[in-house]
Each structure stands twice: as C-alpha cells, then as structure tokens.
Amino acid sequence: MLDKIKDFASDFFVTGDPLIYGADVAIVLTMAAVVFVLSYFKKWGWLWREWLTTVDHKKIGIMYIIAALLMLFRGGVDALLMRTQLVMPEMDFLKPEHYNEIFTTHGVIMILFMAMPLMFGLFNIAVPLQIGARDVAFPFLNSLSFWLFFMGAMLFNLSFVIGGSPNAGWLAYPPLSEKMFNPGVGQDFYIWGIQISGIGSLMTGINFIVTILKMRAPGMKLMKMPMFTWSVLASSLTIILAFPILTVTLALLFIDRFLGAHFFTLDAGGNPMMYINLIWMWGHPEVYIVILPAFGIFSEIVSTFSKKKLFGYKSMVFALMSISVVSFFTWAHHFFTMGSGANVNAFFAVSTMIIAIPTGVKVFNWILTMYKGKISFKTPMLWTMGFIPCFVVGGMTGVLLSVAPADFQFHNSYFLIAHFHQVLIGGVAFGYFAGLYYWWPKMFGFSLNEKLGKWAFWLWNIGFYVCFMPQYLLGLMGMTRRYSSYSWDTGWFELNLVSTIGGFLMGIGFLFQVWQILHSIKFMQKDTTGDPWDGRTLEWSIPSPAPEYNFATEPRVSAMDDWWEKKQKLASGGAPEPKPALEPIHMPKNSGIPIIKATFWFIAGFGFVFDWMWMAIPGLIGVAACMLAHSFNYDTDYYIPVDEIKRTEAAAGRGV
Amino acid sequence: MANHGNHAASGAHGHDHGHGGHHDLEALRQMGFWLFLITDCILFGTLFATYIVLHNNTAGGPTASELFEMPGVIAETFILLTSSFTSGLAVLCMNRGNRQGLIGWLAVTAILGAAFIGLEVSEFLKMVDEGAKISTSAFLSGFYTLVGTHGLHVSVGLCWMIALMFQLRKHGITSVTRRKVNVISLYWHFLDVVWIFVFTIVYMMGVM
Numbered sequence: 031m032l033d034k035i036k037d038f039a040s041d042f043f044v045t046g047d048p049l050i051y052g053a054d055v056a057i058v059l060t061m062a063a064v065v066f067v068l069s070y071f072k073k074w075g076w077l078w079r080e081w082l083t084t085v086d087h088k089k090i091g092i093m094y095i096i097a098a099l100l101m102l103f104r105g106g107v108d109a110l111l112m113r114t115q116l117v118m119p120e121m122d123f124l125k126p127e128h129y130n131e132i133f134t135t136h137g138v139i140m141i142l143f144m145a146m147p148l149m150f151g152l153f154n155i156a157v158p159l160q161i162g163a164r165d166v167a168f169p170f171l172n173s174l175s176f177w178l179f180f181m182g183a184m185l186f187n188l189s190f191v192i193g194g195s196p197n198a199g200w201l202a203y204p205p206l207s208e209k210m211f212n213p214g215v216g217q218d219f220y221i222w223g224i225q226i227s228g229i230g231s232l233m234t235g236i237n238f239i240v241t242i243l244k245m246r247a248p249g250m251k252l253m254k255m256p257m258f259t260w261s262v263l264a265s266s267l268t269i270i271l272a273f274p275i276l277t278v279t280l281a282l283l284f285i286d287r288f289l290g291a292h293f294f295t296l297d298a299g300g301n302p303m304m305y306i307n308l309i310w311m312w313g314h315p316e317v318y319i320v321i322l323p324a325f326g327i328f329s330e331i332v333s334t335f336s337k338k339k340l341f342g343y344k345s346m347v348f349a350l351m352s353i354s355v356v357s358f359f360t361w362a363h364h365f366f367t368m369g370s371g372a373n374v375n376a377f378f379a380v381s382t383m384i385i386a387i388p389t390g391v392k393v394f395n396w397i398l399t400m401y402k403g404k405i406s407f408k409t410p411m412l413w414t415m416g417f418i419p420c421f422v423v424g425g426m427t428g429v430l431l432s433v434a435p436a437d438f439q440f441h442n443s444y445f446l447i448a449h450f451h452q453v454l455i456g457g458v459a460f461g462y463f464a465g466l467y468y469w470w471p472k473m474f475g476f477s478l479n480e481k482l483g484k485w486a487f488w489l490w491n492i493g494f495y496v497c498f499m500p501q502y503l504l505g506l507m508g509m510t511r512r513y514s515s516y517s518w519d520t521g522w523f524e525l526n527l528v529s530t531i532g533g534f535l536m537g538i539g540f541l542f543q544v545w546q547i548l549h550s551i552k553f554m555q556k557d558t559t560g561d562p563w564d565g566r567t568l569e570w571s572i573p574s575p576a577p578e579y580n581f582a583t584e585p586r587v588s589a590m591d592d593w594w595e596k597k598q599k600l601a602s603g604g605a606p607e608p609k610p611a612l613e614p615i616h617m618p619k620n621s622g623i624p625i626i627k628a629t630f631w632f633i634a635g636f637g638f639v640f641d642w643m644w645m646a647i648p649g650l651i652g653v654a655a656c657m658l659a660h661s662f663n664y665d666t667d668y669y670i671p672v673d674e675i676k677r678t679e680a681a682a683g684r685g686v
Numbered sequence: 687m688a689n690h691g692n693h694a695a696s697g698a699h700g701h702d703h704g705h706g707g708h709h710d711l712e713a714l715r716q717m718g719f720w721l722f723l724i725t726d727c728i729l730f731g732t733l734f735a736t737y738i739v740l741h742n743n744t745a746g747g748p749t750a751s752e753l754f755e756m757p758g759v760i761a762e763t764f765i766l767l768t769s770s771f772t773s774g775l776a777v778l779c780m781n782r783g784n785r786q787g788l789i790g791w792l793a794v795t796a797i798l799g800a801a802f803i804g805l806e807v808s809e810f811l812k813m814v815d816e817g818a819k820i821s822t823s824a825f826l827s828g829f830y831t832l833v834g835t836h837g838l839h840v841s842v843g844l845c846w847m848i849a850l851m852f853q854l855r856k857h858g859i860t861s862v863t864r865r866k867v868n869v870i871s872l873y874w875h876f877l878d879v880v881w882i883f884v885f886t887i888v889y890m891m892g893v894m
Contacts, residue, residue, distance in 0.1 A: 167714045236721045244714055270721055274728040282736065282831065291820045291827035292745070293736065299743025299824030304736060654845070661849055664862065 137200025261326025324461025497532025
C-alpha cells in the first residue's frame with residue numbers, strides 16, 4: 031500500500047529538481063500565508079462579497095491586472111532562467127528537457143496569461159467609462175470570462191509542480207505534441223488550460239462588441255468614440271472570428287490524444303500540417319488582437335500629453351479596421367519553408383507587407399500629433415515615446431521576414447526571436463504599461479510615483495535593446511531558436527552574454543515597478559480631481575476611483591474629446607450645463623455562479639488531464655448545473671436609490 | 687429577428703435608466719446571441735475544412751460510400767427540418783400570447799430533436815460495430831468529430847429547451863422568456879442550416 035502511494039506520488043508530483051522543490055516550498059508557504067492573513071483579519075466574507083462574486087467591470091478589471099502581473103513575474107522568471115542557461119557556451123544550469131519546458135511555458139504564459147488578461151483588464155477599466163456606460167453589456171458573463179481565464183491559467187501553472195510541464199513549444203506542433211512522442215500529461219495541461227481560458231476570451235470579445243455598439247452615451251456617434259474604444263472594437267471583432275478556430279484546433283488535438291483519433295498523427299492518414307495551418311489562422315490574428323488595443327492606448331496618451339487633438343482620427347480608424355481584416359490573410363508566413371509553393375508564399379508575403387501600410391499611417395499620425403504640441407513627459411508618455419522607435423524597427427524587421435525567399439535564411443533563427451520580442455515587448459508590453467500608468471489614478475484614486483516610474487522605464491527601454499539587438503546578429507550568424515546550449519567554436523558567446531545582461535536589466539526594471547507600486551501605496555498621493563492628466567475623454571469627468579454606478583447621470587456627448595471641449599468652454603467663460611435630475615440606477619446583482627462554474631471547469635479539466643473520468647464527469651455535471659441555476663434565476667438586478675447616489679457623490683466631493 | 691431590427695434603431699443608448707431598462711437589456715442579449723452564432727459558424731467552418739482536407743485519407747479503412755446508409759440519414763434530415771418548422775410554430779404561438787401552444791410546440795420540437803439524436807446515436811453505434819471507429823482513419827476522425835459536434839449542439843439545445851418549458855410554465859410570456867424563446871429558436875434554425883451542410887458535404891458527396 032505504502033509503495034503504491036509512493037509510486038503514485040512520484041508520478042503525480044514533479045520531482046528530482048532542487049529548483050522545483052524550492053518552488054514547491056514557496057507555493058505552500060505563500061498559500062498558507064494568504065489563508066492565515068485572510069482568517070486572522072476575518073476577511074473571507076469581504077473577499078467573497080466584494081471581489082470573488084463581483085460583476086462590477088472596474089473590480090473585474092483590477093483582478094485581471096493583478097493576475098496578469100503575477101503571470102508577468104512567472105513568465106519573466108522563465109525568461110531569465112533561459113538567458114542564464116545561454117549566458118555562455120556549454121552551460122549546465124538547465125537540463126535540455128527542463129529547457130524545453132521553460133521555453134514552452136514562457137511563450138504560453140506571456141501571450142495567453144499575461145498579455146491577454148492585461149489587455150482585458152484595461153478593456154474593463156476604460157471602455158465603459160470612455161463611452162459613458164454604467165457597466166458592460168453582460169456583467170455576469172464578464173465575471174464568468176474572468177474566472178474562466180483565471181482557472182485556465184491556474185490549471186496551466188499547476189503543471190509546474192504536478193504531472194510535469196508541456197514541452198512542445200508555445201503552439202504545440204504535432205506530431206511532437208501527439209501521444210506517440212509526448213505521452214506525459216504536460217500537453218494535456220496545455221490543452222485544457224488554454225481551452226478553458228480561451229472560452230473566456232471569446233465571451234469577452236462578444237461582450238465588448240455589444241457594449242461598444244449598443245451602450246454609448248447619447249450623442250456619441252461611432253466617429254466620435256475615443257480611439258482606445260475603437261481599438262477595442264477592432265480587437266474584439268478579431269477575437270470572435272479567430273478564437274473559435276483555436277477552440278477547434280485544441281479540441282482536435284485532444285481527441286487525437288484522448289481517443290486515439292488521427293487528425294494530426296503521422297499514421298492512418300493524419301496531417302500535421304493541418305494543425306499548423308489551423309493554429310496560425312488563430313495565432314496570427316491573435317498577435318493583432320493584443321497589439322491593436324495598445325495602439326489605442328498610445329493614441330489616447332499621445333493626444334492627452336501633447337494637449338492636442340489626435341492627428342488623422344479617420345485614418346486611424348481605417349488603419350485599425352483594415353489591420354484586423356488583413357490579419358486573417360497572413361497566417362502562412364509563419365511557415366514559408368514548409369513547401370506550400372511559390373504562388374502561395376507570394377500571396378502571403380504580399381498580404382504581410384500590406385499590413386505595414388496602415389501601421390505606418392499610425393506612426394505618422396502619432397508623430398504629427400506631437401508636432402507643435404505642448405508635450406509633458408509623464409511616465410505614460412515616456413512609454414509611448416519609447417514605443418515608437420522600437421516598434422518601427424520591429425516592424426521593419428517584420429517586413430524583412432515577410433520576404434519569402436529571404437525567410438528561408440531567417441526562419442526559426444534568433445533573428446525571428448528578436449523581431450517578435452521587439453513588437454511584443456516594444457509594442458504590447460510597453461503599450462499596456464503605458465495604459466496601466468495612465469489609468470492607474472482612475473482605478474485606485476492615487477497616482478504612481480513618477481521618479482521610480484522613470485527608473486523603471488529607462489531600465490526596461492535600455493535593457494530591451496541590450497537584450498535583443500544582439501539576437502538579430504546571432505540569428506544572422508546561424509543561431510536557431512530553442513537551442514539549450516552551444517559550443518565555444520560557434521563564436522556566439524559574447525553576443526549571448528550581452529543579451530543576458532539586457533534581460534536582467536529588464537528584470538531590474540520590473541522590480542522597480544513593483545517598488546514603485548508599493549512606494550506609491552505607502553506615500554499615497556490622492557487624486558482628488560478625478561482628472562490628474564487634464565484628460566480629454568469621459569472617464570476623466572468622474573471621481574477617482576469611479577463610483578460603482580460610474581456616472582450619476584447619463585452624460586450627453588456633443589463632440590469628439592467631449593470632456594476636453596466642455597472644459598475649454600468653461601474656461602472661456604461658458605455657463606456650465608445644467609445637471610439633469612438624479613434617477614434611481616438600475617444595476618446587476620453580484621453572483622457566485624461564475625466562480626463556482628469556473629471551478630467546476632477546472633475540476634473537469636484536471637480530470638481530463640489525468641484521464642480520471644470519476645473526476646471529469648462530475649466536473650462537467652457541475653458546469654451544467656451552474657448553467658441551469660443561472661437560467662432559472664430571475665432575481666438578477668436592483669436599483670440604487672437617489673439618496674445613496676447623493677451620498678456617494680458628496681463623499682467624492684461632487685455636488686449634485 | 688424583427689425585434690432585433692427595431693432595437694437597432696433605438697439602440698444608440700441601450701443601457702438602462704428608469705424602468706424602461708429591462709426591454710433594452712433583452713435586445714442587447716439577443717444581439718449577443720447573434721454574435722455567438724457567428725463564432726459557432728466559424729467553429730463549424732473549421733470542422734468542415736478539416737473534414738474536407740482529411741476525407742480521402744481512409745488509410746485502408748472503410749470509405750464514405752461503403753459506410754453511409756442513406757435511408758437513415760434522409761429520415762434524420764426530415765425529422766430535423768420538421769423540428770425547425772415546429773420551433774417556428776412555437777414562436778408564432780408566443781407572438782399571439784398563447785402560452786399553452788408555445789409549450790406544446792416546443793415539446794413537439796424537443797421530441798423530434800430527441801428522435802434525431804436517437805437515430806444518429808444508433809447510426810454511430812452500428813458503424814463502430816462494423817469496425818469503423820474514430821481511431822480507424824483520419825477520415826473517420828473527421829467524420830465523427832464533425833457530425834458528433836452537431837449532435838452535441840442538438841443535445842445541448844434539447845436540455846435547454848426543456849429547462850425553458852419549465853420557466854415558461856412558471857413565469858409565463860414575459861420580456862425575459864420571450865427573448866429566451868427567440869434565442870433558442872434562432873439556435874435551432876442555425877443547427878438546421880448546419881445539418882444541411884453536413885447532409886450535402888458529408889453524406890451526399892460521400893456516396894456520390
């Protein structure tokens with residue numbers, strides 16, 4: 031009996047690596063500390079009522095951002111482990127199998143569990159406030175989306191200590207990811223972790239399309255929407271068209287592994303290339319899904335901090351929309367070398383190059399917005415100005431890669447690695463950091479320390495170039511991706527050393543950000559105005575943090591950058607608009623169903639990973655029961671009375 | 687659908703203020719469901735594409751024309767098409783305010799749907815019995831997954847429809863239940879359209 035338990039435990043838990051034992055201890059201690067603190071201060075009820083069951087878009091946004099920052103830490107540690115292994119030839123820091131797992135989890139976590147939730151967090155924080163709405167269209171669904179993301183991410187991360195991590199690359203190409211070559215549970219964790227959170231992403235896409243199309247304040251025509259809201263619309267449309275492909279692709283891979291089917295196997299007629307096509311039909315639009323909102327953020331910031339209207343609004347809208355369309359016709363540029371033939375390659379090369387045109391339009395628009403503007407160099411603006419040159423270089427190397435014949439040289443080399451990190455860090459990460467700094471006062475009611483923020487920015491920005499510029503050269507010198515070590519006679523040592531130093535500089539930059547947040551919490555500079563940046567759009571017209579109903583009375587919009595125009599009118603002696611009378615506000619009730627349902631998905635996913643039907647089936651039954659419970663619940667909303675609105679507004683220093 | 691069009695016109699500020707809010711909220715939900723159907727279209731599109739790519743890869747196993755028995759498939763098709771018609775009758779009853787008729791026609795629709803699922807399951811069992819399993823060849827993997835996903839959708843629709851009948855009995859025809867009936871009838875028609883593609887691309891082209 032005891033032996034049996036021992037056998038089971040040695041398969042079930044990941045063993046044999048001191049790094050992992052260390053992590054085990056850290057995880058157990060952290061969880062014990064969390065439980066202790068919550069129990070000691072009697073905060074369980076508060077946590078459940080105020081956060082876990084909330085349907086308030088602002089709180090959901092904050093939870094997305096906290097989870098994303100934790101995932102950024104984990105993905106970042108993965109990155110630094112890899113850079114340490116590569117710092118010099120013939121290093122023995124990570125074993126090759128371990129290295130495979132780390133580059134896999136680094137990619138998955140950074141894209142799906144860091145960039146996506148950070149993006150959804152900012153969607154949630156900003157979009158309803160920018161369009162003058164009281165919440166998103168489907169608040170219950172919004173909470174469910176978050177919890178599905180969260181449980182998916184936890185399931186994926188669990189593979190670190192239980193069962194073993196996936197190791198077939200961030201997109202899990204078959205046949206390597208098939209049962210024949212990958213019999214462990216790592217790939218199943220990959221499939222279910224992404225599948226569960228992917229369903230959440232899909233629903234968020236639907237939610238924000240309806241929110242933006244149907245819930246704008248009266249007078250806000252589409253062509254008067256803030257640019258961030260436009261970018262969210264473009265991104266959400268891309269999500270609903272791309273994510274179903276991911277759902278199917280992962281499901282087919284799972285059917286292959288679970289039922290022995292032959293979609294992507296090497297035998298019985300399977301076709302691995304089908305997987306690679308399908309996954310990139312999702313995967314390419316996916317990178318535009320994460321970059322488009324960053325473009326929106328930069329547009330907001332560049333206009334706010336230059337004190338000028340955004341240059342070329344219409345061309346910006348056109349650029350966003352055309353990128354989201356063309357992004358569906360470029361997927362094959364990820365595998366020019368796989369023998370699709372010259373004509374197919376030519377089509378995808380040209381469509382890829384076409385994307386550079388609207389992107390270039392945007393860059394000129396941002397620069398021309400700054401031209402003759404009164405620029406103030408606050409941290410959000412610094413990240414924006416750091417982004418522009420970085421993204422231009424990243425975009426140019428992308429155009430180089432899109433030249434199909436040349437790609438035969440660049441393919442899967444460090445040139446490619448440097449390219450996509452340049453657009454994903456320089457574009458996406460810088461963009462979401464900028465957005466985080468920009469909307470932070472609105473989220474929490476206090477500003478972040480500028481001095482520490484500048485340190486963080488410069489460390490990240492310099493660290494980035496030090497880390498990735500050498501990688502372009504390494505790629506041209508023949509170093510391919512996913513090498514776990516190399517020999518002295520390759521001549522790659524010096525550049526790898528420099529690159530590792532850059533990686534650690536970015537790591538220090540991250541520590542400065544953590545310090546900045548802690549420091550700002552301690553020496554809180556309260557934002558009493560609700561408008562710390564002298565902003566232009568509706569979110570700055572209400573107190574910080576926004577009250578739960580957002581707008582005491584529904585705003586009426588007459589112009590683009592409506593809040594700015596109103597401020598200008600007041601400053602030039604115009605009479606303030608009369609305030610409409612307060613009415614009771616209709617609000618959705620909190621619900622515990624989303625977190626419970628997502629937990630059942632987690633249980634079902636875990637059961638499928640280990641092939642334990644006794645666990646998977648009750649999990650699925652739980653999911654179905656939650657759906658029915660929600661369907662039969664007709665008591666879903668309530669009204670906030672006028673008195674309470676008056677009290678809340680008065681407490682925020684606003685007369686009504 | 688007609689409802690949906692009306693709200694699009696008044697929908698520039700679809701959110702709730704005062705007591706007229708509930709109505710607008712239902713219009714939002716119906717629009718959300720249309721978007722969900724778009725995603726489901728892409729889901730099926732991807733499965734069809736996979737099936738089309740793999741359908742000749744029989745790997746020495748049975749081929750489509752050896753396997754499919756058209757009489758059963760044609761019966762399934764007519765049953766499902768009829769159920770789509772009866773779900774339309776249910777909506778007509780609802781629009782006339784006839785709750786009994788609405789529940790009755792939904793019940794007929796559900797029974798036809800259950801008959802469809804029954805026939806499909808027995809077809810699958812027979813094929814597996816003949817040695818045509820999901821693990822036999824890429825063609826059969828694609829076949830079972832595509833047709834099975836459609837069957838799974840129909841089954842989910844069935845459970846949902848039964849739940850809805852209980853809600854209609856309890857709450858009657860309100861703006862909430864009206865939206866729910868509209869949505870499930872949309873879903874049901876959608877599955878019917880998907881089946882027409884399954885019938886054409888999988889079965890007809892398979893035996894021809």
